[in-house]
Amino acid sequence: MAVRPNENFLITQLDWLANFVRANSLWPMPFATACCGIELMATASSRYDLARFGSEAIRFSPRQCDLMIVAGRVVMKMVPVMQRIWLQMPEPKWCISMGACASSGGVFDTYAVVQGIDRFIPVDVYVPGCPPRPEQLIRAVLDIQEKVKRQGTLLGREFEERKAPERPRPLALELAPSEKIVAPGSVRTATQEWDVN
Amino acid sequence: MDHRSTLSVLRSQLGEQAFVTSEFRDNFRIEVPAERVLDALLALKDQAGFDMLAELTAVDYLHYPNARDRYGVVYCLLNTTTGERVFVKTFVNDPDPCLPSVFPLWKGADWLEREVYDMFGIVFEGHPDLRRILLPEGFRSYPLRKDYPLRGRLERHNFPVIPRAES
Amino acid sequence: MPLQEVESFVGEETADKDFLYTLNFGPQHPATHTTLRLILTLDGETVIRAVPDIGYLHSGFEKLGEDLDFNQYVTIVDRMNYISPIANEIAWHHVVEKLLGIEITPRCRYIRTIMAEIARISDHLLNVGTAALDLGAFTAFLYAFYQREKCYDIYETAAGQRFHPSYTRVGGLMADVTDDWIRKVRDFVVGFPKAHSDISKLLNKNRIFMDRTQGIGVLSREDAINLSVTGPLARASGVVRDLRKDEPYLAYSELDFQVVCAKEGDCYARYMVRMGEMLESLKIIQQAIENLPSGPVNVDIEGKAVIPDKSATYRSIEGLIQHFELIMTNRQWKVPVEEVYGANETANGELGFYIVADGTGRAYRARTRPPSFIHFAIFPYLIEGHLISDVPAILGSLNIIAAELDR
Incomplete structure (x- = not known):
């Protein structure tokens, strides 16, 4: 008489396998804006060689990636772009906030710089430093791997049909049109203005 | 650096009284009233050989000691043959600070003037495309004016939030 | 446009x-x-x-410059052109010292010269590497990055930070260099020509690279002057101007080097000018490191311009007072109520600062003349009529650094 494993047992095992595979083949999407982007390039090139940890497949298209590395400060004009890219990435996905500027604004406590990207998108791992050394970024990638192996995607939303629109939600406050800050400019540009309604 | 030939050109074009000169370290400065600035720059370009506009910037003198005017605009001209530099300076005031554009003289003035407009709100008349360049279109303040706070007026955090459950 | x-x-x-x-x-x-x-x-x-x-990285550098004092702002200018940070620091303190009327010591001049030239090499390396990367040549990028790591090592040995050293101070440097640093610079001078020739062999006569850069994005001499272009871009178009020769600063008047120029003004000429400049920079480093003067690295403490070192601060009353005076925001330096513009020839072109001082230790206005900003403005003129595949080639040859572009 064969032992029929119950439903729970089977799913746990598949999860373990899926998480193992996901963790060791993270594809980073470099959202490199400033100085940290150069350190990101240094991490991927000869001396530090991110390929040793299975994350060398850097793709610039958000559709192919599952790890967004925000490297550098994010300013007013860039926030909607960052949110759009984050929403375009398929589930499951993770985010590394690389450097002091992305994590907290760093030395740039000015009118234009967002004081931490975690105010606007979810972040999994923060890397301190200005900019962090490549070793620190590699450590962060390892931390993400550990996190993926341990908890996977808790909600399993990658199996659901996608409902969220691939663009940021309208502003929380209702503002007059003149007060809205619309990022990719509106003067005869390639993209349309956000559809606020 | 000898500036006598430049000065003689300016004297013959603008007259003796139209400008004031001063010198600090190696910077040779010519102060011109705002309505004569285009004449002065034209003379310097066409007759004194200043073929490059190396720098164009503005200063807000709101809290400056002993300042009489609100905004100063500085043109740094360079003669690429002799290496001579002069700084032409002029002043404008509120309520609507306005200067003629030097884009017809030097094409390099295009973005420099747009930046001054973006940061100080000084309008350059005759500029072909005077829009904001660094800040978003919807931004309404001029951040490098001295009455604008360093940390802004909360524009930097007026964006929607995407929580984990909705991404 | x-x-x-x-x-x-x-x-x-x-x-x-x-x-x-x-x-x-x-x-x-x-x-x-x-x-x-x-x-x-x-x-x-x-x-x-x-x-x-543009403006996707505008972070208010110039507004911050009005809030921080002359020594503090060096950490911010570091982050301006982030592929050759130390050149920005040297330019900033060059102008501050011009404003305050400080004459730095010979040893400091030489160390700053060496650092500025290493920064120029690392900047050109990244530019050449990524420009080739965009055109499909990956190997040159890896060679270039390996040499850049050596440049980082040199910064790290001197200042403790590999990327943003924040090494200069008003009237001197954060600390004197060590023998280890001199040895590393000498090793770099010996080892670099091999890497340079490797990159040259990969790209100089590479059919694909030549086809995609020769005759692309031609900038004539008249346009270069009219559009305020400086640096390697202008020199590739036949404008023979180099601030190191025309308005000598630091130790450049005592060293022997040549200004590399070209006539064509296309992307290939810009690449060749950059490759040539790296060798000239190496020549400067070699001369400077062999003739490095001894003596103090900071100006005399009587001038009340430099922060005294730790032992003087802790063990002598004069040192303590001077440290205190320079740190207190209402004392600091004796600053004239004046305005001054000064410029350095950095890897990208003329990096100038226009400082308006109101008598306090911080700038009333700290304007930067950013070469990237001015160079990106010419892009619409260069690309007109070219194919869309030439966009990366021209962008790569202009060397646009966003943090300097937007500030």
Whole structure:
């Protein structure tokens, strides 16, 4: 008489396998804006060689990636772009906030710089430093791997049909049109203005 | 650096009284009233050989000691043959600070003037495309004016939030 | 580039409006390396018009410069041109010292010269490497990055930080260099020509690289002057101007080097000028490291310009008082109520600062003349009539650094 494993047992095992595979083949999407982007390039090139940890497949298209590395400060004009890219990435996905500027604004406590990207998108791992050394970024990638192996995607939303629109939600406050800050400019540009309604 | 030939050109074009000169370290400065600035720059370009506009910037003198005017605009001209530099300076005031554009003289003035407009709100008349360049279109303040706070007026955090459950 | 309606821009005989379409390039695109955006109007594959849209990294540097004092702001200028940070520091303190009337010591001049030239090499290396990367040559990028790591090591040995050293101070340096640093610079001087020739062999006569850069993005001499272009871009177009020769600063008047120029003004000429400049820089480093003067690295403590070192601060009353005076925001330096402009020849061109001082230890206005900003403004003139595949080639040859572009 064969032992029929119950439903729970089977799913746990598949999860373990899926998480193992996901963790060791993270594809980073470099959202490199400033100085940290150069350190990101240094991490991927000869001396530090991110390929040793299975994350060398850097793709610039958000559709192919599952790890967004925000490297550098994010300013007013860039926030909607960052949110759009984050929403375009398929589930499951993770985010590394690389450097002091992305994590907290760093030395740039000015009118234009967002004081931490975690105010606007979810972040999994923060890397301190200005900019962090490549070793620190590699450590962060390892931390993400550990996190993926341990908890996977808790909600399993990658199996659901996608409902969220691939663009940021309208502003929380209702503002007059003149007060809205619309990022990719509106003067005869390639993209349309956000559809606020 | 000898500036006598430049000065003689300016004297013959603008007259003796139209400008004031001063010198600090190696910077040779010519102060011109705002309505004569285009004449002065034209003379310097066409007759004194200043073929490059190396720098164009503005200063807000709101809290400056002993300042009489609100905004100063500085043109740094360079003669690429002799290496001579002069700084032409002029002043404008509120309520609507306005200067003629030097884009017809030097094409390099295009973005420099747009930046001054973006940061100080000084309008350059005759500029072909005077829009904001660094800040978003919807931004309404001029951040490098001295009455604008360093940390802004909360524009930097007026964006929607995407929580984990909705991404 | 003036923004006009498409109807008025296109001649009647060239194309119907329906054939034109608009392509958005950036702000997040691998070929830009930074955050900038282009709106290209295309007729088939030909770019009819390009409208750059910048400001995606505008972080208020100049406003911060009005809030921080002359020593503190060095950490911010570091982050301006982030592929050769130390050149910005040297330029900033060059202008501050010009304002305060401080004459730095010979040893400091030589160390700063060496650092500025290493910064120039690392900047050109990254530019050459990524420009080749965009055109499909990956190996040169890896060679270049390996040499850049050596430059980082040199910064790290001197200042403790590999990327943003924040090494200069008003009237001197953060600390004197060690023998270990001198040894590393000597090793670099010995080892670099091999890497340089490797990159040259990969690219100089590479058929694909030549085809994609020769005759592309030609900038004439008159346009270069009229558009305020400086640095390697201007020299590649035949403008023989180099601030190191024309307005000598630091130790350049005592060293023997040549200004590399070209006549063609295309992307290939810019690449060749950069490659040539690296060897000239190496020559400067070699001479400077062999003739490095001994003596103090900071100006005399009587001048009340430099922060005294720790032992003087802790063990002598004069040192303690001077440290205190320089740190207190209402004391600090004796600053004239004046305005001054000064410029250095950095890897990208003329990096100038215009400081308006109001008698306090912080600048009333700290304006930067950013070469990247001025160089990106010429992009619409260069790309007109080229194919869309030439966009990365021209962008790569201009060496646009977003943090310097937007500040």
